[in-house]
Amino acid sequence: MAKLNYHHLQYFYAIATHGSIAKAAIVMHITPQTLSAQLSLLEAQLGYNLFDRKGKRLVLNDMGHITFSYAQEIFSLGDELVHSLKNHSTDFSFRFSIGVTDVIPKVFSFNLLKTVYAMDNSIKLVCKETSLDVLLGELAVNKLDAVLSDTSLPTGSSLKAYSHLVGKCGMSFFAHKDLAQVLAINFPQSLNNQPFFTAGEGSNQHLSVLSWFNELNISPKIIGEFDDSVLTKYFGQAGYGVFCAPTMIENHVIAQFDVEIIGRTTEITEHYYLISPERKVKHPAVQHLLTQGKKLFNKAIA
Template structure:
């Protein structure tokens, strides 16, 4: 079995850059420290350091071991902080990953109930690519991931997708562009400049299929990873853009655009992904419950 004290000694030497400096920091003799690391290497059956003159260098296996050690001790520190926070009046930590294709307004409305809990909460939000967030979730650096698609099949990540709900799409344009378009939705989209999410967005493929099915062929003038950037281009009159109907009023008010029409034939879904089959984190549970009875109250359960 791995000796975590020996792993800490290895991590300390690697970070300090030498046995003597690490021994001084740990209040141990260099001989004791060297012996403990030798036992760790024997347990693992690998060499973690090699001599380079008077210096120690990490082997390739040593670099790999160091990356795991840093993750282990970071998770341990976060666990200690979380437990300490729950014992006092300080807020407990709620670490959320937000896939970059989730509209920020949707993310806020879904996460806001966590801040309304009776217990004080310190929310840490990280926005990134979906796959990167899942990797962070797998090593418990995140408590949940908010995404526009469920956990992809075949990924080497143990997790569960909890469907929060879905809504249709509303199409918007700047007033000047809207005035130049033909009357009648959705046919006014034919030949119109269109801004759409990039291929990483779950709604892109069904949106294009819906347009083809109606023999509507807009001019694709922009594809975006960032939904806020797409809306900014739409605000400037670069093209028509879609947004979830659940936030249609907010989009119109914030960006000064006008709705052209909406469809329920194409829907955008949102998921809460955790490593637990049944949600137990109180803040994540608040997000799930509020989504079902608030933002997506007309949608069914997962």
């Protein structure tokens, strides 16, 4: 068999994607007659028809689905090549683009991401912070090299990616020292009817903390819900109520906000994942962050 003509494969891919020769021809800026002829050449070379006609539409048959799957992989690999080359400039510096979900503690993100500069001081770190859904969309189209998240890749996701567990830890509860000293005596039952700040509604932390309270049959008085965890800490620092944060950053919280620990629990667990795409060529910073992240957790819980 002669070598595959990738132009023919690209024409086939356009027809399969848009559902008709007419629509694909507009996108490809060629005539429908030319596109039809190119498809016929590809089918002749492969020795199979790739579509069945359903009225005016072309529908992939079994061989067409197989060919389409390979075409997707080929063009995805081409995009990956371009993405990889764009990350390198003439002075050999390279770019690492990472998404961070907006619930990840900033101090943890900083302590982890700063380690990439130890790899190469000419690296350019690009960090985007937003929701997991948005970040996974950008990961899918090669705009990001990895995503740091408090949840793994959702079950049933069509994205070809891996969820690497960086580490996990329990939860610590804090308040202004005057309140903390009183509530520490009978923790966690002491939290019953006490003013409490939670993470934003819908977050993993919000759900897991309230579920834990329910299991213990205690009912703190929820006086605030904040997406911004730093704002929560400021309110706690000012003496308005109790808040919680991952145990691995408790030393930072105490030093930065002048609060004291009421108590800790490992019955609420925070997980941190590095989600990386299933690419043939992985960015070297991904494995580096995995290694450094595990070291951070081991040091924090030692």
